[in-house]
Amino acid sequence: MHRFARVVATLAVVLLGGCKSQKASEPTTVKLGVFEPMTGANAAGGAMEVEGIKLAHAMFPTVKVGDKELKVELVLVDNKSDKVEAANAAQRLVDQEKVTAVLGSWGSSLSMAAGPIVKEKQIPAVAMSATNPLVTKGNDYYFRVCFIDPFQGTVMANYAAKELQAKKAVIVREVSNDYSVGLARFFADQFKKLTGDEAAILSELNYNTGDQDFTAQLTTLKAMKPDVIFAPGNYTESALLIKQARELGITAPFLGGDTWEATEFLDVGKDAVEGAVLSTFFATEVPITETSKTFLDAYRKQYSKEPAAVTALGFDGYLVVRAAIEKAGTLEGPKLRDALASTSAFPGAAGLITFDANRDATKSAVIKVVKGGKFTYLTTVQP
């Protein structure tokens, strides 16, 4: 009985805590919300982006709003790679923490969960590496500092058809991953166009997130004898996929997307992934702007290793928002949004950022190849 009363009382207190009185006071810090997956399936990607954001914050901890120099405070919430959590996390940032802008998330489906929330509250959000077109479509308040999959797909298709002179390809895609499905489609469309052959894609084989055995799909694939294999899945499965392919005696080259770029890909794949080619956002060998050099130096100093591409994007996300705040001279949502939208040729670590009408960044893509157990720069592709 007493326990019951106590529970009710506790709940009442917690719920009533929701009735917050609106305090109108002078802001002394600028809060930037960071909402990323720190646990769950996408934890690695989230962690890499946060590294970049934190580095930028350490290097540029203040922002000029009007004539005041204010400190920037990062509020990090974990969306657990889960949609419901993502919505809660975003809502918390926007309502409880009252952030000025939101950075995140790795994983387009998670960003989409935050979409309606930031739109309603008129808080601009910047995604760093989410490439699904749906994230920004129809949402004036969502931006992204990376290219979108339609572009990335064509980059690899061009490489396959022109560089590798491939005529026939097989696509192996992670059917439960929107990124993989989308990228596969864009690749297929472009590849068919370039080869002029409707049947240039011999087959589309699927696997699910978390699968570890691909021998069945690969054996079928081996019999088809493709010139090239496009496998735009996450690095977790892709490394195993390529390893098993080599074990089965498949020699065709493997092409992939930016999700391959993680140390684990090399760690797990070891010799098997030698020669794998992928498209991504940024190459440390080819610093594009002055910011790239600054970023690389700072990162190498702090972590003594090479940064991932999404880390550079995280770095850029922070800087782009900061610059927009300074440009707008205010922390008001709609004005900040407009300032962001007018960003043009902003020098980010991963290239010049210009938001197009859809708030996507038109950036060049970088193609890398795995050589000597490292991701090595191959070439840059302009949009």
Add this chain to the structure above:
Amino acid sequence: MTVDTAQRRRRHHLLTAAAAVAFALFLLVADRTFDAFSLRVLNLCGIYVVLALSLNLVNGFTGLFSLGHAGFMAVGAYTSALLTMTPAEKELNFFLEPIVPWLAAVTVPFPLALVAAGAVAAALGFVIAAPALRLRDDYLAIATLGFAEIIRVVLTNLQPVTNGALGLKGLPRFAGTGVVWTCAALTVLFMVLLVRSAYGRALKAIRDDEIAAAAMGVDVFRTKVVSFTISSFMAGVGGALLGHVLTTIDPKMFTFMLTFNILLVVVLGGIGSITGSVIASFAVTVLMEALRFLDGPLALRIGEFELFRTEARPGLRMVVFSAFLMAVVLFRQRGLMGTREFSWSMFSRAGLLPRRRGGDAAGGTHGAA
């Protein structure tokens, strides 16, 4: 029935009505004054009430161990989404592969879509129940888990119908506070009436001893199937509500983790207690958010001094929840309420309400097992 009991019953009914009105007023106030985050948590509590009660119906009151809830939720969510999205939104979403023609132009009003969501889920539940309920409890658990996985895999692969892995976004925001809590209230009311009816007694008889129940003339199999189907209906509605609150769904949402969350609520509240499920829905939903700090760096402070600070350990929150579940199952199996239900007599016995002459010694457990 003595005059006293009748009077007591009437008084209890009045109290219940008063409490319901008070809560409705609270919701009205909350809708106006709460910030969006707290409101979201509050509405999530409501949805969890629906989901927890639907799971409790099968697991708690009928004694079947079903782990397939996420599958019915998924079906409900997708049904409602596809029926309420405008053709323009559908075109926006299905940019990779166009939607099947017969779904493209369909748009129905929300209440109808909600009922349809429940109906489709119930139909699926019925189809699954017929074969699955013949199995023993542990096999039933795995079989229902299997069905949920099959549903998820199918939803992921049927690109022209569900948009596959890309998911759907832009679901109309029809699930406001009023809608969610009306559904929750209806669910509670329905469950209370069901449990007190002859049908409810049959369910409890089956739970307690199937053979004895059969000997008493209960059509065990049919009762189980009906219970499972009703539970699936409610799960479908719950899933639809969840979808409309989030305004975006994809197959990855509806994994076993989701079923586990609901199971957590049911176990903590007490398997077989409606009140327990309601209270635990609130408790777990609120705690999930309140304990977020566990995922960040933890610091022990005294005044201005920081004694020590641990590193951020993402995932600690879920460790605490799992440990909590284990603790409840091991040490207080009955959860918060066991199989008892709330009754105004509790307050009388505790001395918070005046005792009636004639004593309440005999009273107390209305509608409980």
Add this chain to the structure above:
Amino acid sequence: MTLPLFLQHLANALSLGSLYALIAIGYTMVYGILRLINFAHGDVFMLGAYLAFYGAAIFLLPWWATLLLALLVTAAFGVGLERVAYRPLRDSPRISVMISAIGASFLIENVGIVLFGGRPKGVTVPEVMNVKIELGGVSVMSVSVVIPLITFAVLAALVFVVQKTRTGMAMRAVSTDLDAARLQAIDVNRIISFTFGAGSLLAALGGIMWSYKYPQLNPLMGTMPGLKCFIAAVIGGIGSISGAVLGGFLLGAIELLTIAFLPTLTGYRDAFAFVLLIVVLLVKPSGLLGGTQVEKV
């Protein structure tokens, strides 16, 4: 479908099947004794793999030493798990034990996430397991040859233990009727602990072999294999060790050969196991080698 192609598919199926079989044995042993679906079995499998990994990475032990160490530690963990999570609930309704199992499974997984981190880790496969063998157009890795050998060795050993030793007889007694066994002065707790220890050891062995074949660790790696191996055990006849082996091979074969002949269904692969389970449960619930009486072999 040419012959060499089919043979390769078959080789793949046997390789995967033998792995499923090895893990299913542990599952079926525990179920036979306690009528408990040990949801945590897949997570014990994960622990074994991680322990072997850390043994090599931190203590720089050679692979066979870290393997043995991991097996022993995991066996001890399994015994502990039974003591803490299942023994107190032995007289409780089945639903409580199952919830405890699910809770234990989630707890181990989440602790794993906190301790090991959510990012996957690459495993260094021992040389002897990493040799490519090619025979008439069919390629397999040496680990895929080792695993069936181990599986059958374990099968033989267990058959011997269960049929020919006193402990085995006690195990059979406990699985037939726990209370009657108690009356026969059999130390039921000790037998159950032994079974759990052995089952967990096999799970760990399965996990380590799995990590040699698919050299990537993550804290959630045991969920799907655990589920599938339980299905394999059910198909073969839960409680029967040779049934588990048969079920494992059968599941591997059906999973891979269906995709081999119907490549358009690759996306539905996980569903096959569950469909198969439901079909078996409807047609012959006691499994292929199970009788109405639960017998070990």
